[in-house]
Amino acid sequence: MKETYRVPRGDGAHWDNIPRAELKETGWLEPAGVKAWMQLCHDGENLYVRLEAQENPIRATLTGTLDQVCNDSCLEVFFAPLEEDARYFNFEWNPLKSLNLGFGGTRPTRVRQIVKKMDELFCPQSWQEENTWGITFRIPAEFVGRYFPGFTYSGTCCANVYKCGDETEHPHYLAWSPVTSDKPDFHRRGDFGTLVFE
Numbered sequence: 714m715k716e717t718y719r720v721p722r723g724d725g726a727h728w729d730n731i732p733r734a735e736l737k738e739t740g741w742l743e744p745a746g747v748k749a750w751m752q753l754c755h756d757g758e759n760l761y762v763r764l765e766a767q768e769n770p771i772r773a774t775l776t777g778t779l780d781q782v783c784n785d786s787c788l789e790v791f792f793a794p795l796e797e798d799a800r801y802f803n804f805e806w807n808p809l810k811s812l813n814l815g816f817g818g819t820r821p822t823r824v825r826q827i828v829k830k831m832d833e834l835f836c837p838q839s840w841q842e843e844n845t846w847g848i849t850f851r852i853p854a855e856f857v858g859r860y861f862p863g864f865t866y867s868g869t870c871c872a873n874v875y876k877c878g879d880e881t882e883h884p885h886y887l888a889w890s891p892v893t894s895d896k897p898d899f900h901r902r903g904d905f906g907t908l909v910f911e
Contacts, residue, residue, distance in 0.1 A: 716890040716906035720866075723754025725761030725851055736876050738888040741897050745883035749788065749876035755866045755910055758854050764788040764806070764874065765847035772881045773808035773841070778827060782807040784880040788848060791899065793871040794861045799902055801871070802826075802857075808846045810837045816860060820900060871905035 716734070723731055736749040752763040765788075772785045783789070785807035793801035805813040812831060817823035828834060837850040858864045876887035877899070886897055890906030 714891070715904070717909060718751075718753060718872075718889075718906065719909045719911055720753045720755050720760070721911050722756060723761060724756055725754065725759065725849065728752055728754075728763055731763070734874075734889060736874060736887040736889045738891045740886040740888055740892055742885055744885050744887055747876065747878075747883065747885045747887065749887050751790075751874045751889060753908065757866055759851040760792075760854075760866055761849065761851050762790055762804075763847065763849045764790070765845065766876055767845050768878070768881070768883070768885075769844040770882055771808060771841060771844070771846050772878060773846075775807055775811050776809055777811070779825070780811060780813070781879075782811050782813045783877050785809075785811075786846065786878045786881055787876070789875040789877070789899065791873045791875070791905065792852065793902060793905055794857050794864050796869060796871055798861070800860070801902060801905070802852075802860075803900070804835075804850070804852070806837065806839070806848045806850070808839055808841050808848070810839050810848065812837070818902075823900075866910050868910060870908045870910070871902075872908050873899070873901075873905045875899050 747768040749766040799818040814826040839848040874889040
């Protein structure tokens with residue numbers, strides 16, 4: 714059954730009162746002690762995202778623009794702004810704030826997006842402790858509007874949130890909304906859950 718998350722109003726700086734959802738779907742491998750959580754809020758102009766993971770050890774090695782950060786410890790948000798449109802963004806982050814950003818519909822149409830002034834646009838902030846790491850970032854409505862003219866954070870959107878680490882000591886796959894695939898595949902637009910913007 715697909716998940717639903719009500720996205721409250723917030724400023725992206727205060728998370729204590731923002732609902733926390735666990736990525737409980739283990740998919741194709743047992744999580745090997747890995748856990749992850751998500752929090753979302755918005756102010757009408759930005760969607761603010763806070764992702765956190767517990768894992769040991771944490772793998773953080775990739776810094777290149779075109780690196781496959783899913784090989785490191787990785788937290789991901791796949792975001793489809795319009796329910797009736799098959800196209801979506803995938804934001805994939807490692808603990809070093811390295812970003813793999815893709816956009817499109819089905820795999821043959823997806824294109825890696827190279828964003829100038831990424832730090833200024835998405836404002837990523839990461840942290841790392843002994844067995845815990847996380848990242849916060851924003852997705853401006855103005856950025857989404859370049860692909861979906863007139864877009865606003867209102868009504869509903871579709872999304873899924875993931876935790877993986879293909880080349881970590883303990884490979885794993887976690888998801889917020891269940892993924893119906895026999896083999897590892899996060900690019901399952903039909904399995905995205907629903908975000909309801911308050």
